[in-house]
Amino acid sequence: MSKRSALIVVDVQPDFMPGGPLACHEGDTIVPGINRLLEARCFERVVATQDWHPAGHASFASQHSGAAPFDTASLHGVPHTLWPDHCVQGSRGAALAPALETDRIDLILRKGTHPAIDSYSAFQNNIGPDGTRTPTGLAGWLSDAGITHVYLCGLARDVCVLWSAEDSQNLGFETHVLWSLTRPVTPETDGATRTRLEALGITLIEEDPTHARSAHE
Template sequence: MSAIDLSRAALIVIDLQPDFMPGGALACHEGDAIVPGIDALLRARRFGHVVATQDWHPAGHVSFANSHAGRAPFESITLYEQPQTLWPEHCVQHTPGAALHAGVDWSSVDAVIRKGSDPRVDSYSAFRENHGPAGTRPPTGLAGWLRERDVDEVYLCGLARDVCVLWSAQDAARLGFRTHVLWELCRPVTPAGDAPTRAAMQRDGIMLADAATLST
């Protein structure tokens, strides 16, 4: 079987950062289990382009529970007429927990998209911020960057499968990219998120892919 042509495809590695690892400020279930596989995928250099995203919050970000008196992590509030989960303080700019994971060789990465840097607005997706005070979701610039390089297909992996990976995949599909999620190279905040995440991806035409098939 001939190798899959990935010359017009981009691999997007979502938020592989220490704060999302076990023991981190906002630990994802088994988040560290995907690090070796993602490292191997980047070292294989199969993709035409590789992008990494990085949660990059200022202190006192609106999504932090400690920015809201009397609120606890994982509570939900209404923000700009949209539901907003309040998170533990995490991925604060220039802290060790916000760095790209040291267990991955990032030398093949063409671009790093830092998101969540506006203190007023959360940002899950690699492509667009969450709804802000103007009621819109401003673009990060990633879609234009990919189109300028004739990318028409994206593969996503990373953290968290039920939040930032899901939102990124949904936006990619809505923007017209053929969209795949490398399911086994993602992990959720909690396993309870997996069933609704699968259902949402199926509904939105997002394909699940196995990283092992990319080398055959």
């Protein structure tokens, strides 16, 4: 990997793993591969994002009368999927996964902390009441560190990884998605996710990069 590269580990949290309220398909299976990547020290910087919602967050279906999880509602004038209550601040499900090698992480970025605004992307919050997407500060932090290349892994491939990758590319970073180290909420979305990423020129790395690295050493 480039010495000017950063790895972003997106939302590897128990609530997105089997048994959690918003479980991704096989979400727990990516942790060993991510740990191997961290142990290889391939990146100049490593960032982990963490969904960190206050109780009663506006994106929760429980806050909308008559709504069920995965229904769509208007939030600040745009369609928004309503989610099961998940990653509530201070809960066990909101912690980073216990098996994740957190000592290799340089920055933990908590997002979705505003009770009325969701935050899929690591780089920008979702649209808020004023109709804009406010920055999280990550782009500036990476730029100050001289980062030019961004690699993404984590959960969920079809939501937070996807939005983070799109924003990363649009903000001028050369962006790569480690496809084998991501998992979707549902595999049925994989075709649409690939199409959106490839349309922006984002590189999809299909194989486990630690295996590929070992094969060439």
